[in-house]
Every structure is written in C-alpha cells, then in structure tokens.
Amino acid sequence: MKETSSVVKSFKESIFATLTKKAHKNQAINLSQGFPDFDGPQWIIHLAKKSLEKGDKHINQYAPLEGIKSLRQIVSKNYKKFYDLDYNPNTEITITNGATEAIFSTILALVNPGDEVIIFEPFYDSYLASIQLAGGIPVPVTLKTNDFKWNSNELREAFSSKTKLVILNTPHNPSGKIFDTLELEELSSLIKEFDTYLMSDEVYEFLLFDNNIHLPPATFKGLKERTVTISSVGKTFGLTGWKIGWTCAPESLSHAIRMVHQFNTFCVNQPTQDAVASALEKLDDYLPGFREMYQKKRDLFIKGLKDCGYNPIVPKGTYFVMVPIEEHTKLNDVDYCTELIETKKVASIPPSAFYIKGDEGKKYLRFCFAKKDETLKAALKNLSS
Numbered sequence: 001m002k003e004t005s006s007v008v009k010s011f012k013e014s015i016f017a018t019l020t021k022k023a024h025k026n027q028a029i030n031l032s033q034g035f036p037d038f039d040g041p042q043w044i045i046h047l048a049k050k051s052l053e054k055g056d057k058h059i060n061q062y063a064p065l066e067g068i069k070s071l072r073q074i075v076s077k078n079y080k081k082f083y084d085l086d087y088n089p090n091t092e093i094t095i096t097n098g099a100t101e102a103i104f105s106t107i108l109a110l111v112n113p114g115d116e117v118i119i120f121e122p123f124y125d126s127y128l129a130s131i132q133l134a135g136g137i138p139v140p141v142t143l144k145t146n147d148f149k150w151n152s153n154e155l156r157e158a159f160s161s162k163t164k165l166v167i168l169n170t171p172h173n174p175s176g177k178i179f180d181t182l183e184l185e186e187l188s189s190l191i192k193e194f195d196t197y198l199m200s201d202e203v204y205e206f207l208l209f210d211n212n213i214h215l216p217p218a219t220f221k222g223l224k225e226r227t228v229t230i231s232s233v234g235k236t237f238g239l240t241g242w243k244i245g246w247t248c249a250p251e252s253l254s255h256a257i258r259m260v261h262q263f264n265t266f267c268v269n270q271p272t273q274d275a276v277a278s279a280l281e282k283l284d285d286y287l288p289g290f291r292e293m294y295q296k297k298r299d300l301f302i303k304g305l306k307d308c309g310y311n312p313i314v315p316k317g318t319y320f321v322m323v324p325i326e327e328h329t330k331l332n333d334v335d336y337c338t339e340l341i342e343t344k345k346v347a348s349i350p351p352s353a354f355y356i357k358g359d360e361g362k363k364y365l366r367f368c369f370a371k372k373d374e375t376l377k378a379a380l381k382n383l384s385s
C-alpha cells in the first residue's frame with residue numbers, strides 16, 4: 001500500500017489531546033486547554049434557539065460561502081467603531097469555521113511551496129501545521145522571556161527576499177502579552193521593506209486586563225493593505241464550540257481566502273451565524289461585565305499561585321498565565337507537568353510544544369484560568385498541598 005501524505009505523517013497528536021487524556025486518567029483538574037468550564041451567556045444561547053425556530057426555510061440550509069450578510073455587516077461596523085478600520089462587508093470580510101479555519105485558509109491562500117513564513121515562538125500550534133500543509137518554510141523568531149520581546153537583530157535576520165508572510169498573535173497566547181506601538185512599528189517597517197503579508201491573529205482582542213488597549217496591526221500606516229486580520233467569537237463570548245470566526249483583508253486577499261474556504265468547508269452553519277450577528281450588536285453592553293469577570297479570575301489565580309510560592313508572569317490579556325518552574329524543580333516542562341498531574345491532580349500545558357527553535361518553553365508551565373472560581377480554588381488548594 002502507498003504511504004499517506006508525508007507532511008501529515010509528521011503530525012503528532014496535539015499536546016492538548018494528550019494532556020486532556022492524562023488529566024482524565026488521573027482525575028486531575030484540567031487547567032490545560034483554553035476553554036471555559038462554564039457555559040456561555042444564556043442570552044446568546046437563547047438567540048441561537050430563536051434563530052433555529054425562526055421558521056425561515058433557508059436558515060437550516062447552506063449559508064452563503066462568504067457568510068451571512070448581517071454578520072459581515074456587524075463585523076464591519078465593529079471594526080469601524082472599535083478601531084476606525086474600514087472593511088467592505090461584501091468584499092473584504094469572510095466568515096469562517098472559527099479562527100482555526102481562518103488561519104488555515106489564509107495560509108493556504110497566500111503561501112506557495114518554498115515560501116518562508118515568519119512565526120514568533122511560542123506560537124499557537126495550528127500555524128505550523130498550516131504552513132507545512134501549504135509547503136511553506138517556517139522561520140521561527142523567539143520571544144525572549146520574561147517580557148516576550150523579540151531581539152531586533154534576530155527579527156531582521158529572519159526576513160529575506162523569500163519571506164512571504166509574517167504571523168503575529170496579539171494579545172498573545174500563551175504569554176498574555178499585548179504587542180505595543182514601538183514593537184508594531186518596528187515589525188511594520190520590516191514588513192514593508194521586505195514586501196510581505198501579515199496575518200494578525202486577534203482572537204483575544206477583547207480579553208484585556210488593567211485597562212490595557214489592544215492595537216490591531218492593521219491600524220499602522222501602510223499595513224492594512226497587506227494584512228489579514230483574524231478573530232472569532234469563541235473567546236469573546238465563551239462559546240468556543242460555536243466556531244464562528246472571520247478574516248478581514250483587502251479584496252484581492254479576501255478573494256484568495258474565499259477560494260480556499262470554498263473547497264474546504266464551503267460555508268459556516270447558518271443558525272449560529274444568525275445568533276452571533278445579533279450578539280455582536282450588543283458588545284458595548286456585554287464587554288464590561290465580561291472583562292470584570294476575567295479580571296477577577298486572573299487576580300484570584302495569580303494571587304493563589306504566588307501564595308503557593310510561584311512567580312507567575314502576570315498576563316495583560318488572554319486567559320492564560322505562564323509560570324516559571326525553575327525555582328521549583330529540576331525537571332523540564334513536560335516532566336514537571338506530568339508530575340503535577342499525577343501528584344497534585346492539576347493539569348497544565350508544557351509550553352515547549354509551542355517552540356521549534358528556542359528551548360525557553362522548558363522552563364514554564366501554562367495554566368488556563370477560564371474556569372469557575374471553585375475550579376480555580378480547588379486547583380490552587382491541590383497545588384499548595
């Protein structure tokens with residue numbers, strides 16, 4: 001029998017799946033994967049029920065390839081309102097099956113075999129797989145701990161005439177960092193100098209603490225025309241299972257993305273799009289309570305970790321926290337993570353899975369605090385025992 005695809009053969013089970021199984025087996029409290037252990041807002045779930053029962057005979061059929069009009073329109077309205085960015089809902093916004101499909105479709109749409117793609121490590125794991133499936137060559141630039149800044153020389157050296165695409169994630173999973181104006185200006189000038197595209201993954205755009213502000217790279221001079229901005233509602237509404245995301249990009253890039261989307265999933269389920277379109281109208285009312293809830297969770301968890309003798313890197317955004325482990329153990333991240341699952345019954349993520357060049361990830365664990373307060377308190381109790 002002939003072999004399956006050599007790229008696919010190189011893929012292993014994701015660290016999340018492995019750790020989730022291990023956590024179950026050990027009955028550990030699971031602070032590994034990034035999703036809430038509580039339901040999303042009931043008012044949005046109610047909207048979805050209403051969408052299903054609208055009696056519109058089309059609602060349960062295929063949606064338009066590019067997404068339903070009302071959803072594209074509110075996404076467009078929100079980019080204008082929050083960031084003063086103009087995207088034409090007809091030609092520049094495409095609804096996808098979560099940010100993950102947006103990432104995959106964007107990379108497949110832009111990258112030819114042999115093109116180089118700059119990724120900042122630690123990175124969200126789907127970037128690497130999508131680059132490899134497109135036949136691209138990942139060029140990692142390590143964000144140096146503890147402030148997760150790149151080294152300017154290393155960044156410049158990563159660029160070449162072969163660079164096609166740069167991938168940035170802000171606010172950043174797993175560090176909780178928000179890239180600032182100076183960093184984005186530096187990156188922006190290299191992107192323009194080397195004539196590359198930027199894919200900006202902003203799925204945590206509204207999950208910010210301490211009045212921090214999210215800066216979409218597309219707002220920087222000369223970047224919008226070469227940037228694909230990606231977001232989704234999974235994190236913002238705590239509905240990760242709904243898988244509604246989008247890309248915002250100039251028409252020619254959006255067209256290419258739509259062509260990949262067309263032959264991959266074709267479209268996104270319509271009742272959920274309909275509900276999300278209504279929910280996104282209410283972001284102004286929703287966001288203050290959402291941020292307050294997560295700020296309290298972050299503060300509770302950070303304080304608890306400090307009480308356990310850890311020295312966590314306080315995240316500015318996202319619902320993850322990176323915790324240095326060197327003062328606690330001689331073990332690397334994978335072994336210490338396993339030890340905590342087996343002995344303290346608490347599961348986290350070993351961040352070395354998010355690196356291909358540097359080995360800084362071995363000195364940390366990543367915890368997700370998108371959990372009920374009782375879950376966080378129980379985990380902290382176990383960790384302190």
Ligand SMILES: Cc1ncc(COP(=O)(O)O)c(C=O)c1O
Pocket residue numbers: 034097098099100101124169173201203231232233234240243244245
């Ligand atoms: C940085 C980042 N990008 C994208 C995603 C995937 O988003 P979605 O669930 O909308 O596919 C995640 C989910 O954890 C993420 O952390």
